[in-house]
Amino acid sequence: MRVHSDSRARTRAAVGLTVAALAAGVTAGAGPATARPENAPAPTAAYCGAAHRIEQKLSTGTTWRMCWRYDGKAGLVLEDVSYQPKGERRPIKVLHSARLGQIHVPYDDGSVEYDDLTGFDFAQGLMNLAPGECPGGTIKTVKVPDSVNETPTIKGLCTTTRSRGHAYRVQGDTPGTVHQAQGRDLLVHTVNQVGWYEYLTEWRFQDDGAITMNLGATGSLSWDDYDAGDGRGRPVGKGASARATSHSHNAFWRLDFALDGSTRNRVEQYDSTVTAPTGGQQAPTTRTTRTKITKELAGDIRNYRWWRVVSATGKNKDGHARSYEIVPGPTTRYPGRGFTKHDLYVTQYNPCERFASHNPGPCGPGAGTSVDRWVNGQTLSHPVVWMNIGFHHVARDEDQQPMPVHWQGFSLAPRDATAMNPLTPDGLAWQNGHWRPGR
Template identity: 85%
Template structure:
């Protein structure tokens, strides 16, 4: 599916057709919404951004998420000053200074072409108007696109809504008559950006248990003039086997600037476990977990029994444990063709000009390079920035037409010791913290 990026005129025409289709009621399924986000009351308004750029949502389970948003001329939607306040916490807990896409790199299998959609092909300019049906139960905010080449730069393109997540937990109590269960709720924030024939859905899910999930979903259309993979690398689409769509990869990067408890002096830790066969006299294998402090810039790779966390240097939960967030990678197909896509995660020292994982347009100094792999050069991590790389190898199929179902790629960050107990714990179980004894 070679995306038609050869003419801005043709791309803009496609955008116009899509907006017309939305106006006629052709919308992508967005899942059930459960409540409309309410405007933040003036008394609780955070001072860091004006009301027009503030998102504040108290979910029905008691958790409140707060953040600011802005729109970047290349990265698109940027979320800033993100904080999380579950019930029982007296004040918001800051999590991130900023969260944004870092690049969408699209190389084709035949080696004839590759794209960097954020910095090289007007990703941000392709912001789409959303129809009300695409944001059920929510609010669509208007974004003024910087440096817009459209006649009207104002796009109704930012959806904020809430969705049911399913079970947050379920537990049979110590008597057969009691079941504890709760249905989870998420704040959902998303935009849609068209790049050629693709439409990218950039989705941020803020869960009531403190987790954040970041996804990019690719949908839209198979390019009608991209059935020329005569080299055997493509997949036949339509009648017979004469028309073959070229296979390609989507390598999506995210850039997270953590500020746990309001401090950027966070620590990075890597955990690895090894499993050994049962020793003499043991009934089962043994597992040993070791911690490695990541004090300097590093590129890392996901593997079995490996995980990372970002640890607060400024705050602890009510049990006296340092707050942290664990990085939870999603399914990925790692693309080895470029140096910057060879690793799953990068930890770099903050530099305000290091914004895009490849073809970074900023001048970061002599010899700095223009991709994230070049920035991993041994600097001490005093203010770490986390980059994640999640890949998807797209081999087109008959079911990709027409329109193409969304294929998702992404990852999560999960709270680890941010609160002393499950933030959704029912009040009658609040005393069961740590090594508790059953009550008579």
């Protein structure tokens, strides 16, 4: 579950927002990189300066590089993201920019709904991190734009590394030989408080080139919501006098790819069908078809369906076009609003289209203020991916006190970004394509 501890009293807390904070579009923090408009070319690592640069070489040999800035509404923004595994002469550019695109929270009883990024001061709630929240890492100082707090400078951005267990294991063709490695990740995260709720925004950059984006929810259940007399809520505490109101979390991420340094990427959708055995076949037959997505898309997760973003300019050493596959996590699609009725949107880049709902705009006559209204048949030359991962929270006794962290998110998996597994040990490096045991 992803818990939302928001209180209806959040509306009262919003009075503290300044007019400037409500009106801000893409407002950046201090430093040369943070002042760059979102439609400008992606910066290089040197451009963003040491204070806004993240560069980490993991123990397995892979180096991740990126710039960061802090937006007045979206919070943490990562830009110019690239990775360089061992054996690659230069970094492989992956993303122009990546950030949250919205957190939409509707309550089951229909009384309220929130757009936490653009309507409820998510970015202003950046929290100071204790050293124990960033073990073995560095806590960077963040200047919060248009801060309504007395101290706009927060020690709120953690960068550290963590083990994720086995990266691979294979029994070699030599008796007693086992090739195995323990994977390492670069972890970048912040904590933002909204009402009773504390959001953990987490980015994991793996040494094999994968990227995982997670939004965690913790904090406290809101005692102001212990009034679910309509039967939709669940009792917490002794008896049934306190009932926590059920609600949904619809988290959006906005990804602007720049594979091999170009934003002119292609998007492809793959669908497979399985048919029963015929003509003496011993097993069912699976046929996979590829659809090139040339127009804006509102897509839905289905069994045997996946998407990838393909480089228009770069290939790996085997001559295959580099790409990244979009791997959704568990999700509950919320049917109550148009912008939450689909799992994935691909839109043509528009600097005005910044948030999946309650977009500040205006983006022109009839453009609408949500991502579903922007899918209107434009040809894709610079695609932007919006991923929607939903969760329906029905409270439980274990949610208090404090609430355990509940996660929702998805991953990007490299597909042909390198010719072989970027962590391949030297003893297996010759096994690319056709090979025979005992070479």
